[in-house]
Amino acid sequence: MREVFDPAHADLRIAYLDARQRTPSRLARAGLRILYAARVLLLALDCGRVVFAATLAFHRSRPPDDRHPQEPFTMLLYYARHALRLLVREPGFTIAAVLTLALGVGANVAVFAVVEAVLLRPLPFADADRLAIVKHRDQRTGFTKQDVAMGDFVDLAARQSVFESMAGYGSGQGLMFGLGDPFRVSTLGAGPGLLDTLRVRPVLGRLLQPDDSRPDAAPVVVLGYELWQSRFGSDPNIVGRGVKLGPRERQVVGVAQEGFRFPPAAAVDVIVPMAVPATAPAERKSGWPYAVARLKPGTSIEDANANLAILSTALQREYPRSNQGSEYFALPLRDAVVGDTKPALLLLLAAVGVVLLIACANVANLMVARSLARRREMAVRMALGAGRGQLVAQLLAESLMLALAAGCAGALVAIWGVPGLVALLPASVAAPGLADVRIDGSVLAFTLGVSVATALLFGLVAALTVKRESAAGALVAPGRVTMSRTARRATSALVVVEIALAIVLLVGAGLILRSFVRLLAVDPGFRAERVMTMGIAVPSDRYKDADSRRAFYDRASAALRALPDVRDVGTAVVMPLTGNNWTVGFERVEQPVAAGARPPEVGWQVASGGYFRALQIPLVAGRLFDETDTPHTRPVVIISEAVQRRFFPHESAIGRLIQSGDGPAEIVGVVGNIRRADLRDEPRADLYFPAERGPGNQMTLFVGTTADPAGVLPSLQAALRAIEPSIAFLEARTLSDVAAASMQVTQLALWLLGLFAVISISLAAVGIYGVMSYVVRQRTREIGTRVALGATGRDIAWLVMRQGAAIAACGTVLGLAASLVASRSLAAILFGVSTSDPATLAVSAGALIAATVAACYGPARRAVRVDPARTLADQ
Amino acid sequence: MRKPRLPEVTHLQFLVLAVLQGGEQPGRTVRKAIGHYGVRRTAAAFYQMMARLERDGLVEGWYDQITIGDQAVTERRYRVTPAGARAWEETRAFYENAGLAVARERWSDA
Numbered sequence: 001m002r003e004v005f006d007p008a009h010a011d012l013r014i015a016y017l018d019a020r021q022r023t024p025s026r027l028a029r030a031g032l033r034i035l036y037a038a039r040v041l042l043l044a045l046d047c048g049r050v051v052f053a054a055t056l057a058f059h060r061s062r063p064p065d066d067r068h069p070q071e072p073f074t075m076l077l078y079y080a081r082h083a084l085r086l087l088v089r090e091p092g093f094t095i096a097a098v099l100t101l102a103l104g105v106g107a108n109v110a111v112f113a114v115v116e117a118v119l120l121r122p123l124p125f126a127d128a129d130r131l132a133i134v135k136h137r138d139q140r141t142g143f144t145k146q147d148v149a150m151g152d153f154v155d156l157a158a159r160q161s162v163f164e165s166m167a168g169y170g171s172g173q174g175l176m177f178g179l180g181d182p183f184r185v186s187t188l189g190a191g192p193g194l195l196d197t198l199r200v201r202p203v204l205g206r207l208l209q210p211d212d213s214r215p216d217a218a219p220v221v222v223l224g225y226e227l228w229q230s231r232f233g234s235d236p237n238i239v240g241r242g243v244k245l246g247p248r249e250r251q252v253v254g255v256a257q258e259g260f261r262f263p264p265a266a267a268v269d270v271i272v273p274m275a276v277p278a279t280a281p282a283e284r285k286s287g288w289p290y291a292v293a294r295l296k297p298g299t300s301i302e303d304a305n306a307n308l309a310i311l312s313t314a315l316q317r318e319y320p321r322s323n324q325g326s327e328y329f330a331l332p333l334r335d336a337v338v339g340d341t342k343p344a345l346l347l348l349l350a351a352v353g354v355v356l357l358i359a360c361a362n363v364a365n366l367m368v369a370r371s372l373a374r375r376r377e378m379a380v381r382m383a384l385g386a387g388r389g390q391l392v393a394q395l396l397a398e399s400l401m402l403a404l405a406a407g408c409a410g411a412l413v414a415i416w417g418v419p420g421l422v423a424l425l426p427a428s429v430a431a432p433g434l435a436d437v438r439i440d441g442s443v444l445a446f447t448l449g450v451s452v453a454t455a456l457l458f459g460l461v462a463a464l465t466v467k468r469e470s471a472a473g474a475l476v477a478p479g480r481v482t483m484s485r486t487a488r489r490a491t492s493a494l495v496v497v498e499i500a501l502a503i504v505l506l507v508g509a510g511l512i513l514r515s516f517v518r519l520l521a522v523d524p525g526f527r528a529e530r531v532m533t534m535g536i537a538v539p540s541d542r543y544k545d546a547d548s549r550r551a552f553y554d555r556a557s558a559a560l561r562a563l564p565d566v567r568d569v570g571t572a573v574v575m576p577l578t579g580n581n582w583t584v585g586f587e588r589v590e591q592p593v594a595a596g597a598r599p600p601e602v603g604w605q606v607a608s609g610g611y612f613r614a615l616q617i618p619l620v621a622g623r624l625f626d627e628t629d630t631p632h633t634r635p636v637v638i639i640s641e642a643v644q645r646r647f648f649p650h651e652s653a654i655g656r657l658i659q660s661g662d663g664p665a666e667i668v669g670v671v672g673n674i675r676r677a678d679l680r681d682e683p684r685a686d687l688y689f690p691a692e693r694g695p696g697n698q699m700t701l702f703v704g705t706t707a708d709p710a711g712v713l714p715s716l717q718a719a720l721r722a723i724e725p726s727i728a729f730l731e732a733r734t735l736s737d738v739a740a741a742s743m744q745v746t747q748l749a750l751w752l753l754g755l756f757a758v759i760s761i762s763l764a765a766v767g768i769y770g771v772m773s774y775v776v777r778q779r780t781r782e783i784g785t786r787v788a789l790g791a792t793g794r795d796i797a798w799l800v801m802r803q804g805a806a807i808a809a810c811g812t813v814l815g816l817a818a819s820l821v822a823s824r825s826l827a828a829i830l831f832g833v834s835t836s837d838p839a840t841l842a843v844s845a846g847a848l849i850a851a852t853v854a855a856c857y858g859p860a861r862r863a864v865r866v867d868p869a870r871t872l873a874d875q
Numbered sequence: 876m877r878k879p880r881l882p883e884v885t886h887l888q889f890l891v892l893a894v895l896q897g898g899e900q901p902g903r904t905v906r907k908a909i910g911h912y913g914v915r916r917t918a919a920a921f922y923q924m925m926a927r928l929e930r931d932g933l934v935e936g937w938y939d940q941i942t943i944g945d946q947a948v949t950e951r952r953y954r955v956t957p958a959g960a961r962a963w964e965e966t967r968a969f970y971e972n973a974g975l976a977v978a979r980e981r982w983s984d985a
Contacts (some may be wrong), residue, residue: 003926007936007951008918011903014950017943046919054923226945259945 005047009441012039030419037415037439044444045408079397087401093370094402097363101406101454103759104359106413107352109439109447113418115345116446117437123264123334126199127294132301133336134166134291134308138601139325143581146336148291149322151284152315154277156291156328159311162304164296167194168276168289171266173698175537175728177244179231182539182728185245186224186267189274189289197294198262204228205239205254212253212273221250222271225258245270247540262292264337265434284322293330304330324598343828344745350825351508351756354501356454358763361494361501364458365770367399368491392463399459400452407451414447415439424748461490491771492807498767499811499852500818502760503844507819509757510840511830512750518832519743525674525683526576526615528735530567532709533575535730536720537698546631549695552724554627557610559719560703565712567704570610571691575700576735577742579677584687588647589657589664599659602643603676603686611691612638612671614704615735620644622654622669625690635665635693640673642685660689679742680831702735709734749829761848764811765855772804772859783863784871793864800863804856805849812845819844882966887914888928892955892963895934899954902936925953933959 016036023029056077087094122128134156137144148156148168157166168191175182192210200207203225212220221243223232232238242249250272261268274289281287295304308328316323335342378391422437543549553571560569574580585599593599609624611617620641629636637658644653657664673683691699705712713732720727776783783796791799823835833840884892887909894900894908906921916924928934935956938949955963 004919004922006938006949007902007922007925010948010950011906011918013946013948014903014941014943017946017948021944043918046917050917050919050923258942 001047001051004050005044005441008043008047009040012036012043033438034415034419037418038412040439040444041408041411041415075393076397079394080401082394083398083401086398090370093366094405097366097402098406098409100359100362100763101403101451102409102413104352104356105406105410105447105450105454106417107756107759108349108356108450109410109414109443110417110421111345111348111352112446113414113437113439113443114421114434115349116440116442118338118345118434119334119342120442123337124259124261125264125333128333130164130295130297131198131333132163132293132295132304132330133333134293134328134330135336137327137329138583139327141601143583145581146290147288147582148328149285149326150277150287150289151280151319152323152326152328153287153289153291154280155315156308156311159314160293160307162296162299162307163293165193165197166291166293167191167197168274168291169194169262170274170289171263173537173730174246174270175539176231176270177539182726183231184728184730185227185269187245188262188268188271190271191274191276191289194274194292195256195271197292200260201257202254203257204236205252207254207256208271208273213275215275217273219248219250220253220273221245222254222256223252224256224260224268224270226267227269228255245272264333284319292333301330301332320596321598326598343825344749347749347825347829348752351505351753354505355756355760355763356450358498358501358760358767360454360458361498362763362767362770363399363402364461365491365494365767367395367458368461369770369774395463396455396459399455403451403455403459406454407447410451411439411444411447414443424751461494491774495764495767495771495807496811496814498760498764499808499848500815502757502764503812503815503848504819504822505753505757505760506844506847507816507823507840508826509750509753510844511823511826511833511835511837512746512753514833514837514840515829515831516743516746516750519679519746522675522679524577524679524739525672526617528577528615528739530705530707530709531614531735532701532703532705532713532716532732533735533738534701534703534713534716534732535698536701537728537730538724539726540697542726543697546694549697550631550692553608553691553695553699555723556701556720557608559723560701560716563712563715563719565705565707566716567706568610568613569704570608570612570614570702571695571699572605572607572611572702573691573696573699574605574676575738576615576674576676577678577738579742581677585659586643586647586685586687587659589659592659603640603684604689605676605686606689606691606694608691608695611702614702615674616704617674618672620670620672621652622667624669624671625688625692627692629690629692631693633693635660635662636668636690637665638669638671638688638690639667640671640684640686640688642673642683643687644670646685658687665689679739698730709736746829746831761851764848765851768804768807768852769855769858771807772800772856773862775803776800776859776863779863780866781871783866784868787866788868796864796866797860800860801853801856804852804859808849808852812848815848816841816845880965880969882962882969884933884962884966887924888933889963889966890914891924891928892933892959895953895955896960896963899952901939902951902953905953922951925951928959932956933962 013036016032016039019032020029023032123131125131133146134148135144135146136148136152153168157168160166170189172187172189174185174187176185190208190213192213195207202222205222207222208220211217223238223243228234228238235241238252239254241252243252244250256268256271276287276289293304295301308330312323312327316326381391418437418439422434538549538552543552557569560566574582582604583601584604586602587593587599607625609626612619612624621644622638625636625638637660639653647653648656653667653670656667658667659665671688674686675681675683676686677684701716703709703712703716717729720729783799786796786799819841820836827835882889890909890912891905894905900908902922902925905925906916906918909916925934925936929936933956934953936951936953939952940947940949942948
């Protein structure tokens with residue numbers, strides 16, 4: 001099969017990539033992709049046909065005497081043909097079963113395609129499984145961050161014994177000039193040895209060398225392959241040319257290999273050398289590079305962590321003031337990059353697995369009911385000498401045919417579902433491979449595997465109900481054949497399982513819904529509505545010192561405030577609700593921490609007075625930063641209420657002095673607490689430094705508006721460009737969008753689990769409807785007799801409902817127990833609600849019981865209408 | 876005179892071998908080339924035939940990586956083996972010589 005599929009698939013892929021290159025429109029590209037996926041599916045089917053035809057031709061080419069009637073291939077052909085004929089003869093059953101299974105298989109394949117792209121596909125580096133990210137954990141708060149203090153980085157790199165190499169890097173944005181309008185580029189600052197650690201190769205020129213990172217080295221740059229193609233037209237003579245990046249002219253020394261991205265989900269337009277000192281600087285907590293390392297061959301991540309733990313303890317002992325409670329640990333690169341997405345994806349995979357199980361249970365029920373109707377056929381076969389094995393094989397062949405048809409339909413469902421699923425994933429899920437989710441060989445193999453497993457699962461249940469001893473009875477009185485006790489129990493058990501599984505999904509969706517509602521109700525401490533945030537950068541050669549930058553921001557603020565619809569304008573460095581955990585030590589001047597002890601940490605932010613007004617963060621005491629705070633006045637800070645409570649519990653903080661980088665700084669104001677990193681975060685103690693004293697070249701503007709903030713954006717940009725024509729605009733988003741983005745993972749889980757829960761509860765209702773309909777049909781004579789003996793309609797309805805209620809009760813109890821265990825896996829996504837929330841459990845059980853009652857209503861009505869005269873006459 | 880033997884390759888295989896006489900080619904080029912002679916085969920059927928030719932030792936196939944845009948694709952390339960070249964030559968000679976000779980003979984059913 002591979003010898004046919006692989007080259008043919010390569011041809012398809014070449015044609016697709018060729019067409020994609022010639023198509024600029026994103027919509028058309030999406031269309032091409034869907035077309036490609038459909039063609040791959042057709043190709044797989046065609047390959048199956050061709051290989052089967054070749055095998056058949058070979059089989060037929062042998063003289064009939066050579067072929068034994070019982071040899072596997074002959075039997076297989078026989079069973080397959082027979083099964084197909086039967087399925088075609090009963091289109092209603094076939095379509096119902098195939099559609100039910102296709103839904104389950106399709107959802108599984110779509111989610112698996114995403115899992116394959118994000119979690120299973122190798123990262124695009126040589127020996128990527130030996131790459132690890134070194135991270136920092138504060139033992140006192142439990143917060144982790146990727147930034148490593150430069151002093152610690154230098155010492156760790158020098159002392160460690162588990163890594164082949166360890167290199168620092170930094171990611172950022174820069175502006176490139178000289179090719180028309182200045183444009184934004186993603187920069188990777190590469191410490192010495194980074195590109196060797198990642199095993200990157202140049203396609204042109206050379207990569208960076210350790211000497212390039214020396215402070216006195218000539219400024220150089222390596223271009224990313226994609227930037228070289230798009231902006232420099234793949235110029236083969238680019239090496240040696242100068243480009244202006246930010247304030248500096250840099251010489252291009254090479255072009256990196258195609259597709260190089262680091263971190264793996266981030267685009268790299270240019271790579272510039274990053275200086276790393278040879279010995280640890282006196283100010284250990286500075287620099288803040290990220291660190292990536294390559295494990296020595298044969299060394300595990302546990303070994304690395306043991307080594308880093310020893311080094312962390314040594315550093316704590318040597319530098320208690322800066323390192324007390326500081327711990328370093330290594331995380332495999334994939335885990336570091338995939339982050340929170342991994343449990344969410346595995347959760348989804350489990351949820352769609354449950355949907356498939358429910359679909360299987362439903363189809364198994366259909367098969368059992370159908371096998372009952374075929375009792376006579378089976379009996380005739382047995383009477384003619386067919387063994388039980390042959391009948392089971394026949395039933396299995398039928399289920400296999402059904403499952404394969406469902407697999408094909410499911411693959412189509414997946415081809416349509418994958419782009420939708422990827423579009424649903426929040427932008428904050430920056431996982432490598434997400435941009436390239438496709439239905440490829442491994443996904444198709446998964447589809448085939450799931451389909452066959454499905455067939456075995458529901459086929460076996462049906463096959464197990466085949467019984468030998470009833471054959472004679474079936475032949476003598478075909479009308480009276482009833483389900484054997486085993487079969488009856490099997491179908492009821494299947495429905496119980498369906499209900500239990502549906503409850504698990506329902507409880508999961510319910511818990512997430514409650515979390516989402518709680519998140520929406522959280523007060524972040526500021527108003528996100530009607531605030532526009534926009535990153536701006538001014539050329540650093542024109543705005544060299546703090547005074548010139550301050551003058552620019554003053555003029556810009558005044559111009560923006562003069563615009564209609566603008567309420568207030570402020571600047572800040574840290575964007576709220578984006579997970580930022582930057583902290584700074586807090587130490588009162590009059591109460592210094594003991595020598596050798598590390599001061600407690602509080603959140604760090606640089607903001608202007610306008611920032612508090614734009615976000616409507618309330619001023620509790622003192623004043624906000626204003627025009628009197630300049631680069632030349634004494635340092636001042638603002639604290640949040642949490643700082644006041646923690647460090648000044650019984651006194652006013654205003655006027656007190658704290659230690660800061662610039663010397664003692666006076667606390668001039670106290671503002672309300674905000675949830676800075678995340679809505680799930682507790683309101684934190686934050687320390688604000690005035691942006692007025694030293695604004696940077698890049699800042700984020702927060703503009704409070706009285707109208708729709710997105711509508712105001714063009715006039716904001718026009719006003720700023722009028723002041724500084726060479727200003728560059730970075731990302732612009734409304735603060736409401738930022739807040740919404742921080743809830744996207746919860747929202748996604750809510751959507752998908754909700755969808756799966758609705759599907760599963762519908763399937764469970766269909767299942768119970770089928771079983772109860774069958775029960776009513778079976779008990780028609782009994783019901784007729786009861787009515788004849790004086791039973792009322794109510795009695796009869798209760799008789800049916802009671803049986804349905806018993807099944808529903810068993811399923812509900814089992815499901816609630818299972819969901820208590822299963823919902824623990826949701827703990828990371830939940831907010832403000834316990835995994836065993838009684839209200840959610842009760843509502844889910846209630847919803848399922850309601851669905852069950854509704855499903856029993858039809859059969860019960862039919863039972864009530866049974867005419868005793870007719871049924872008794874039939875008897 | 877040696878008795879002429881019927882050729883062992885089919886006309887389709889003959890066409891494929893003819894295309895590869897000019898040098899190695901990727902499979903898709905071979906498929907396109909025989910398409911000019913009215914041979915329409917699905918990709919699966921075509922590569923099934925190529926696999927058969929490989930098994931019979933008439934052609935040799937291997938995978939080669941090419942790059943399109945930013946994506947690498949491994950395509951299958953083929954070249955004719957000495958046995959394949961011989962089979963093609965014998966078939967060509969058969970139709971040219973034996974075929975003509977048959978036409979020139981006077982045949983009767985007596």
